[in-house]
Amino acid sequence: MLSRRDFINLVIKGAILGNFYELVTPPLAQAVAAGEITKLPVVMIETGTCTGDSISLDNIWTPTFSDIITNIVEWRYDCTMNQVQGDTAYGILQETYEKMPNEYVLLVQGAMIQRDDGHYNHVAHDKGKLITGLELVRRIGLKAKYVVAIGSCATYGGPVSGYPNPSHATGVQNILPELRVINVSGCPAHPDWIMGTLLHLALYGEPELDKFGRPKLFYGETVHNRCPRRRDYDQGIFATEIGQKTCLFRVGCKGPVTYADCPIRRWNDRFNWPIGCNTPCIGCTEPGFPDLMSPFNAHSPDIPFPGGTKVASDTIGLGVLGLTSVAIVGHVATSLYKGRIQKNLLTSSVKGKYPPSIKKVKTFHQYRVKKLPNKE
Known part of the structure; x- marks a missing residue:
């Protein structure tokens, strides 16, 4: 065996x-x-x-x-x-x-x-x-x-x-x-x-x-790590609209914070996958999808770093690759795990308040996965 x-x-x-x-x-x-x-x-x-x-x-x-x-x-x-x-x-x-x-x-x-x-x-x-x-x-x-x-x-x-x-x-x-x-x-x-x-x-x-x-x-790895367009990302060559054959990070690609082996496994009899047909990864394997990943075709203009520093997405490219990549993944993963992103996202979509006709129900940020118990 x-x-x-x-x-x-x-x-x-x-x-x-x-x-x-x-x-x-x-x-x-x-x-x-x-x-x-x-x-x-x-x-x-x-x-x-x-x-x-x-x-x-x-x-x-x-x-x-x-x-x-x-x-x-x-x-x-x-x-x-x-x-x-x-x-x-x-x-x-x-x-x-x-x-x-x-x-x-x-x-x-x-x-x-x-x-x-x-x-x-x-x-x-x-x-x-x-x-x-x-x-x-x-x-x-x-x-x-x-x-x-x-x-x-x-x-x-x-x-x-x-x-x-x-x-x-x-x-x-x-x-x-x-x-x-x-x-x-x-x-x-x-x-x-x-x-x-x-x-x-x-x-x-x-x-x-x-x-x-x-x-x-x-x-075990992010889509970003295995993406065939990673070289474009490293060199700061970004698509400005969906359909272009360069890195789609600035038009909404969620690959840097999405864990899946889609780049090597692909879909439809190994024929293609989203980035292969020039559309961004939408992060469908991640907790909080789709709210956390929406809108799918828009990239946040500023990436908050630990300590309060911000780096505009325009600066992401060769020379800041290591720091930026770590900051994006680290910040989003931490915020996801603690529920901050979902809370801000969901409340901001209704101007910080739930409509009075809607009872406050548990949204995903209150359902985040905690450390799981060992199964005997």
Whole structure:
């Protein structure tokens, strides 16, 4: 069976060469056939979402999604892919919950809708009773071996939790505070990120996570660090409008504060990615997306530095690269973690006050991810 180091090397090599699953699947299938590992039971619950992560996952390239679920994981329940409906489908979910405690992985797609006890989001029907996403995720999650939130909505609330957040939407971690939730963020999450995380769980258990609960093997570096236009940034060659083929930092690119391996993994059969088609990175993998990253095509004219100093974006280029890059990432990451940016952003959008007709609900800056407890 592959060692953990070999697996991580194949993840990176597969991203660069565009054949991640072709590299990883054969040895894993052999390990399953030899009894070295058992298929990992998986159930997916979809809550307040657009189903974008299911569509993304179904677009896994060679080998196909069906190859993965046939050879590596046991995909037991998924409301968008079930071959049965109604009580029969729900019975499979109940059987997994009752007979396989601490064995299965719960995947959650979509934000947790909390308003009115979650009754704006029903995901199942049991003997005449409508089951909310909030209730089902908590019930199934507490008996899961691992809980994996996929997509921006499930991880940190995403667009569903945008200001003024009338549904009181939030991420999975906030309704399962006693567990460590693995966050596979993105809008949508890349299929490699989702299935790669599942494969790591099947082989080696929980991957190394960053402070926001994301697997470092996919979210270990900023988009900026791996961007093929980094040289333009270093030399101060900036696009003045979207569509130009130089660094897009000054037209809104959030790459310096966004952690993901999009530059090497890319999308649509490794064909392209946002910067590859001359549009800025919008920071969809980060906590606070989309409010924190909006407007997507505008760059803040001044970057506040520690100590109160400010550097205009015009000065960013060769000669100030190191200091500026560290300051941007450090300030924004610190402000994000402490919630200052979100608070200022959300309150300034309504001139410092919430409209009197809107009850003050918890916005993302009050839901920021804290240090996660160790899972026994």
